[in-house]
Structures are given as C-alpha cells and as structure tokens.
Amino acid sequence: MISLVWLIPAFPLAAFLLGGLFGRRWLGHMTGLIATVAVGLSALLSIGVFLEVLGGKTQSVVPLYRWIAVGEFSVSVSALIDPLSSVMLLVVTVVSFLIFVYSNGYMAHDAGFYRFFTWLSLFVFAMLILVMADNYLLMFVGWEGVGLCSYLLIGFWFERPEPYYAAKKAFVMNRIGDWGYTIGIITIFLVFGSMNFVDVFKRLEESAPAQATLTLICIALFFGATGKSAQLPLYSWLPDAMEGPTPVSALIHAATMVTSGVYLVARSMPLFEAAGPSLQIVGVVGAITAIFAATIALVQFDIKRVMAYSTVSQLGYMFLALGVGAPVAAIFHLATHAFFKALLFLGSGSVIHGLGGEQDMRKMGGLRRKMPVTFWTMLAAGGALAALPPLAGFWSKDEIVAAAFVNGHLVLYAIGIITAVLTSFYVTRALWMTFYGEPRDQHLFDHAHESPTVMTLPLILLGVGTVVLGIAIGFPPEQGFIHRFLGPVVEAAGGAEHAPELATILLLAVASVGAGIVGIGIGVLMYVRHRPDPAAVARAAGPLYRLLVNKYYIDELYDHRIVEAARTIAGASWAFDIHIIDGLANRLGWALAMSGQGLRRLQTGVVGNYALTIMAGLLLMLVAYGGYAAGIFGR
Amino acid sequence: MPVGPFGIDPIIWAPLRLVIAVGLALFLVLNGALLQIYLERKIQAIIQDRLGPYHVGPFGLLQTFADALKLISKEDVRAAATDGWFFVAAPALVFCPMLASSAVLPFAQDIVGANLNIGLLYLTTLGSMTVLGIVIAGWASNNKYALVGGLRSAGQLISYEIPQILALVSVALVVGSLSMLDITRSQSGPFVNVLILPFSFVIYFIAALAETNRTPFDLPEAESELVAGWLTEYSGMRWGTMLALSEYGNVTVVCAIITTLWFGGWQGPGVDAIPLLGVLWFTLKVYAFIVVMMWIRATLPRLRIDQLMSFCWKGLIPMALVNIVAVATLALAFPNSLVPIAIANWALLVLFIAGIPFVQRRRLASLRARARASAAPAVHAAS
C-alpha cells in the first residue's frame, strides 16, 4: 500500500488535467463528479496508508524519481511516510473529500463550475505534495502550489473587484512569507548540505551548527509559516480571503492550507528544539495572534469573517502549542480544528446558500426552524470551538493550555484562557444571531430553505467527526492514542513533556471548561437577555470598539507605511532605469545607427554583389591556406 | 570446368542471359504493346456489348499490326512553331526509361537482365524520369492544350510517385531487400506478399493507375478537356512511340512490379523442375493485371484534376504513411513473425474501404450545401 503512495496525489492531478483540458467543452458538470471520485479514491488510499503506518511501518521513504542532481546538490522526488505525514494525509484527503461532495451542491448553479473543481483538484494535489514531501525543496513546490491555488480560488469570482483584490493581497503576503521560507531552505542546504528531512535531522544530531545559524533558519522558516498560516504580522490576507467561495474558505483557509505552516514547524521540530529562543518566539507570536484575532472576531457582523478571525486565532493556538513544546497537541488541535472549523464554514455556507448569498448576521436570525440540520451540526461545531466536553475541540485545546501551564509558560497560559473566554463568547454570539431570536429580515427569512442532501450529508459526517474525534484519539489526556502514535516522531528528544499527575489535568480541564462556560454565559446574557445590551456596550467601549471594528487599523498601517515605501523605492529605481540605463542604451544605439548610415552603402541590394563578396572571401582563405602550406606566413 | 544453370559454362551464360533478358523485355514491351492494344479494344468492345475489331485477320487479330504499319508510314508532321530539338527529344525521353526499367525485371529464376541489389530504387528512379519527357513534350509543342496537359501530367506523376514509393517501402521493410530476385525468392510457396501486405498492394495499384495515366486517372490525354493533352501536336510514329509503346510499356512494367512484389513473380507450380516455366507464370500474372487495368478503364469514369490531386494528397498519402508506420512498428516489435503485420494490414484495408462511403457522403453534403448557397440568390434574381 505504501508503495502505491504516489497514487494519492496522482488521482487529483488526473482530475485536474481532465477538468482543465476537457472540462469546458465536454465534461461540464461531470467535472465535479470526476474530481470528487478522484479525491475519494485518494482518501481511501490514505486510509490504507495510515493503517499500514499504524501497523508499525514507521518512516518509509518512497522514491519516485531523481529530480535535480547538481554536484552534491541532489534532490529526489520521493514521499516520506511517517505517522505525522500519514495523519496529515488522512485529514487532508478526508476533509477534502467531504468538502468536494458539498461543493457539488454549493457550486451547482455557478457558471465556472468546471473551473472551480479543476482548481480545487489542483489544490489538493499541491497540498498532498506538500504533506508527503521528504525534503524542503519538494515541500516548497507544494507550498507554492497551494499558494497559487488559493490565489486562483480566492479570485474565483474575478468579475467583482473585491475577490480580485483579496486574491492579489493573499498572493503578495504569501510571497513575503515564501521569501522567508526560501532563505530558510537555502541556509539549511548551506549548513547541512542537504534538504532531506531525515538527513538534515541526522546531521543535526551528529554535529549541531552554531546557535545563531539555527536560530536564523528557524526564524526564516517560521516567517514563512506565518505567511502561509496567517499569523502576525502576515495574517491580514485571511479575512479578506473570505471573498472566495465558501467551500474554498472551508478547505483552503480553514482545514488544510493554512495549517501547512503548523505542519512545517512540526516537521522541523528538531531544528526548533535545537535552536533555543526560536520556539519561544513561535509560542509568543502564536499567543498574541490568538488573542488579537479573537478580539477582532468579537465585533464582526459578516458570519464568514467571524469564522476567518476565529481560524486565525485557532492557528495561533496551534503555534502556541508548538511554542510551549507540545507539538502533539498542536497536530491534534490541527486535526480536530480541521473538522469543526470546516464544519462551521460549511454550515455558514449552507446558511448563506439558504439565504441566497446573504452573509450579514444582522439580517439573519431564527433560522434554526428553517434549517435544522445545519443548525444542529453547527451547534456541535460551535461547542467544539468553545471547547465544551466531550466535543473534539475540548480535548485538543485543553491539552494546549495544559501544556502551556505544565511547561511553565504561565503568561501564555493566561492568554490561552482569556482567548478561550473570547472564543466561546463570539461563537455564542454568532450562533445566536444566526439561528435564534426573531428573524430580522422577514423577506430573507421567508425565502430561506434547508440545503440539499448533497450539502447536508457532509455536514452530518463532519459533525460526527467533530463529536467523536477528540474522545476517540485524544482520550485519556496526555496518553491518548495520538500521543502514542505521534509522540516518537515530533516529541523533543529530551522528552520535555513530562506527563503531570491526574489532579492537575482535571484542574486544568475544569479551568478551561469554566472559561468556555463564562464566555457562553456572557454571550447569552448580552444577546438573549440584552443586559447589558450589545449596542450599549459598544457605545460605552467607544474608541476601543471602533479600534476592533477597524481591525486595529492594521491594513491601513500596511498601506501607509509599507506600500508607500515600496512605491517610493520603485519610483527611484524607475528613474534610474530611464535616465541611466536607457540613456546608455540610447546613446549606444545612436552611435550604432550613425555607423550603420555609413556602412549601408555596402548594401547594394544586388544579390550578385553579395555572391561576389563570398567569392572574394574564398579567395582570401585560399591565399592564406596556400601561404601557410608554403610556409610563407610561418607556421 | 564449372557448370552454370542449364549446364552451360558461366562465361558463356553471363552474356547469354543478358540477351535472353533483353529479348524478353523487347517482347514484352514491343509486341506487348500491339497485343495490349488489341486486347484493350476487344475487352472494351465486349464490356460495351460491341464486336470490336474483327475485319483484319482472324478475330481482327491483325488490326493493330495494320495500325502500326499506318503509323510508321505516316508523314512526320511537325508544327512550325514547335521547339525543334525538344519536340524530337521528348518521345525518346519518355521511351528510354521505360525500356531501361525492364532490365531488372526477373522473368525467371536466372533470367534477369541485371540483378541489382537496389532494383526497386532503380525502377522508381526510371519511373520518375518519365515526367521530364512529358513536361518537355508539353513545352515543346508550343500549344496551350499541350502545355496544360504536360503540366497536369507532371503534377500528377510527381504526386502519385509518393504513395507508390511508400507502398514499395513497406514491402522492402517486410522482405528486407531491394533486389527483385530476393523479393521473389522470399515468397516461395503459397504465402505471397499480397496476403501479408494487401493494403500496400491496393495503394500501389491505385497509384500505378495514375502513374501510367490509365483511367480513372488519364487526365493528361483527357480528350474532352484538352484535346489530347501533351500528345496534341504529335502524330505518326512519334505519337506511336509515346503513346502506344511508352504507355503500354509502362503498364507492362508496373504490372511486372506488382507481380514481382506481391504475387511471387515467376514462382508457381513446377518452376523448380523447369526454370523456364517461370517465364510463363510471370507473363501470365503480368497479363492478368493488364487485363484488370483494361477492365477498370472500361468501367470507371474519369476524375477531375482537383479530385485527382486531393485524393492523392488527402487520401492516398496519409493512408500510405499510416501503413508504413504500422508495418515498421510491428516489424520492430515482432522481428520473427509476419502475422501481426498481416493482421494490421488487413485491418487497414478494411478501414480504408469502409471509410470511403463516409468521406463521399460528407463531400456530397458539402457540395449540396454549396449548391443551395449559390442557388438561393439566383432564385431571388428570378423572382
């Protein structure tokens, strides 16, 4: 089965080629079916691979072919299959499959149906490459590939300006991150003389290079990660990316692509462990991002934007986990988050679908009677997001904060708890505004309808996953299945995570659940009882509220500072180009033209003359040859 | 003292066989022409339910001889404006290659003028030389019908050489030699090449009809369009040489090639016992094909020049190329078995024949459409 691992990305690639080549003319809506079946097949395959890895085939490398071989710089296209990548494979393919099924319903009436599925298949292909790569360079290929697809899919409705700008923004920010990634891998190659994960880590153990170098590598890689997974300072593209179709937001901007940064850091955990301060940086950035995004999410009214900011915040959690040395918890949270956040997005998607494209929560309300399935599934997902036991989110998030506490990062722990409160508050708010209360827009409400089965079925499946996943693989805490499975791969060499005793665990669990409850309580008070009334709170908060609504003016800051600076530099270089370089070229051209004026007398236009010139040349050659042969010109 | 075939000393046998070969060639070509003219007349007469020549000699057998005498005794007319030397040279230019090409025809086991190891190449070469004579004749006649006829004919010959040569190549691929003798020897026994390469045989046969200006490809002397094509200005024995001898000679040569390449040449019952029997078999086979050509002439109408060209370039050459590719690939894939090649070739043949009706239907549809398009405004004008 593992030997067949190359088939996993092959199916989406085939779907992409089919859709891209024949989609427009011949396949039409068949494209969706083809792509879905393809991704389903790769999901089955990756389940098989997962089971085999479970069977004890830890870390097997499947070479496909030799890609680059220049001197000692040799890169091969081969798949590294170990517990980490197999888990990622599983998550990616399964979630993708469900979302593909969902999209068949959601995009049914869109003109670019085949385009959508073509690009989505390409995305899955690139994501799988990223996950399966056994070296940093191949991973970078997938990295860029998912970036491209996210650009294409955010700008899917390029007829309108906003998606187009959002796509451009996302692409540029990702590029900035990729710059870091590039520096990272180049330095890795310079230092370790290889880009293979295995070799790099082996050489790291054999002879650790200087701290500074390692720190540079890690910071660079982490910078790339922040770009891809929307951490500070490169987070602001993700909320705008919500301009894309909802399945895209669910798949790319919640479940898979944005988590690739986490995957990257987890994958290169040994480097980070060895690199001293960088892990703390990761943790701090993650924590700040978490609370930062959560605060913004408090006041958004666009349901998808709320989800987007919550995604950013959850990703912050994951980095926090990585930072406090609990990579297992990070991956665990990645998996559970993939399920419940995808579910939240798909749910809001189905709401939007039901309301005919309305995204503003202020126009919703009372929908739970209209669309029960969506409601219940989203309720489960919301619970998971608010970390209520026994839902999936509880186990993973609890582990993260617990790890923060146990490993002695009390500040980070505090931030985590506060963020938990905020999280449960805004999720309550969102769900309430959407499903409870009186319909605020009667017209929309009347036309609202439950989505078709093809859309609700994935919701239900994801809901099941949301409910059972955490308890299935995360129980009991700290000794759950996932720890036994992943631990050996990503844990610190020294075993930093000494398992605490049960009392502590229970205490921490109670604390975080309490935080969740508190948040929900506040939410219910404000939006059900209206005391204090949200509007009043907003008025009271005044400037703070405005600050949040305007997302801390980050975009404006970027525009005014960075973009302006870039403009100035560009202008300067333009002037240099025009006046110095072009000037030089023009002078040169002028000289050539002048000499040409003189020389063109030779061009009589009569072919015979040219032939005669050839003859003269032949004569000269003959003379020279004869001269040398006769030794006149010397040897 | 060494003993060659028929128990003759090789020193004597070498020139002797040359003499025999040339004699056979002349027999085939010269008397052949007379005989073929007679045959042509008779066969057409029978097919068209006429009597044909019956007056001169028994069954009109002497009719063609009488015509030959008439031709020879005719005055040698040469129009004033014709281009002296070329006008005289053209018939020779047409006749010589044809005669020369019969030097490599294997009439029997050892009865062959010269056993070139590039016999096929030699034959195609000479075939291509005919064009020159025809163009010159058309040019020298200084007559627009003749010129157009000559250019047409040249275009036709050059175009149809391509499928012809391609068909030959497929045979050479299978046999692995260009020598006529080897090719003949390679098909001893019942499995002659036509059973292995029927498709290339069909291609060659069609192309050969065009090469020899036989119906349905006898554009160059399309009486109804341009009096007698490049022969317009010719009369008397020049005409006789050009048309009678060269045309029929070419027919003979082509049929001999077909016989050798696809139908086992002289091979036949009893040749191993009496080698001279091979001559009989060879001649019989050749004449069978000549009769087939005459039959075709009596049956099929003449094509238009554009149809002719488009059939060659759009139909024959692509099919020939496909054929070559298939044969070569299979010959590489199965070096020691001819069965796959045979299967592929039969399949191609069936495809070709089955494909014709579809093509014709599409062309008919387009023609009708064009007719309707051109008819519509006429109707308006009428009303």
Add this chain to the structure above:
Amino acid sequence: MTVPLGAYIAVSAVLFFTGCAGVLVRRNAVVILMCVELMLNAANLALVAFSRKYGSIDERGSVFVIFVFVIAAAEVAVGLGIILAAYRNRPVVDVDEIHQMKG
C-alpha cells in the same frame, strides 16, 4: 589501369567553379538556381569520391551526400518560390533588376 582519385576531384572542381561563375555572371534568377544546383552536385561528387577512397566501411561521406540532396531540394523549392513571388510583384527575373532591398 584505373581512374585516379584526382581525376574525380578535378572534375568536381571544374564543375563547381563553372556553377560558381554562372552564379556570379548570369542575370536570370532561374539560371542562377540551376548553377547553385551544379555546385551542390560537384560537392556531392567530391564527397562520394573521398568517402570511397578514405572513408571507413560505413559510407560516412555518402551520408552527407544524402543531406546535400535534402538541402538542394529545399533550396530549389524555396528559391523558386521567392522568384515567383518577386516575379508576381514585377515581371522581371533579373537579379540585378531586383535591388529594392539596398540599404
């Protein structure tokens, strides 16, 4: 008594320079094409002769003759095409009448 190699080479040289002279002195473009063909042919003769004399068993020189054939065919086709195109613009085939491309 056989023909020495030099004889072949001499014939080839003479033919070559005959063609060369033709290219240089004749006006009619078609004639010039013919003369170019003559030159190519002379080169062929030299190639074959040398390859027979000095060439190894596998006819290396003659292979180039085949390529020369290809070149000749291509050259005459394109050359005649150019001549006809020029002729259609102005009915002349004289190479020194056609000098619109002078600098």
Add this chain to the structure above:
Amino acid sequence: MTFDFVEPVVFALLSIGVIAGGAAVVLLNRITAAALLMAFTFLSMAGMFVLLGAETIAAFQVLIYVGAITVLILYGVMFTKFSDRPRALFFQRQTPIAAVFVAAVAIPVALFSFSFTGAPPRPGGGDLPALATSVFTDFAFPFEIASVLLLAAMVGAIVLTRRDDAEEAAMRRRR
C-alpha cells in the same frame, strides 16, 4: 582478355558530359535548353557515382535531381515567361571582376586537386546497407533535422507562392 580499358573510357565520356553540360548551363541563352542540359549533367554525374560504386547515391541522384528538381525548374521557367534576350542583357554588370575572381580561385584548386593520387577501391557489394546503417544509427538525429528542414521548406514555398485572397478574388472576377 580483360575489360580494364573500359573504366577510363567511360569516365572520360562522363566527365566530358558533366563539364560540357555545366558549361552549357552557364553559357546557353535558352533557359529550357539550359535546364535540359543540366538534367544531362546530373545523369552523367549519376554515371560517375555508379563508376565509383555508389549506386544508391546514383539512384537518388536521378530520382531527386532529374525527376524532381529539373521538373521544378522547368515549372519555374514556364511560369516566369522567360523570353530570350539580347546578349547585352545576358551577363551581370560585375562580370569582368567576377571572372577574374573565379579564375583566381579555380585554377589553383583544379591544379591542386590532381595531387590526390591512388584510385578509389573497386566497386563491389553495393553501398546500400552501409549507407542505411550509418544514416539510421549515427546520423539519425541529423536525418530528423533534415526532415524538419524539408517541412519548413515546403511550408515556406507554399506561403511564398500562394496568392492572397484579394488577388484570388480579383482573378476569379477576371475569369
């Protein structure tokens, strides 16, 4: 008795044919005649190839030069309604200097060429297999390139000679 004397005689005849034909092409005023004599030159050249034992080359020579190129050139002659012209318009203006140059190059080369002594080996066996082997093994890639060149030439010739549609329409109107 031996037939040794045959070869030089044949060679002499052929070389006379070659050179005379070539000279006629250059000197004759009638292009059609020139074309025919060029064909004659090619035929004699083919004979020389046979004499050298390269009969495949000879066959190709006739096939391509006589069968194709000469006919093509005759086409060209007929399409460019060539009319015989007075001697004055026969040679280019650069003729004298050209003659000098050609003589200056030709004479030494011709003399030099006699320095090749020794006879080429007796023809035997035929050159087809060897030729085919080296074309399709060592020279396979140049062979492909040559085919590409031919294709390009074909396309180029078609593009050059086809009238543009306006012209076409004009001609149809004239008809």
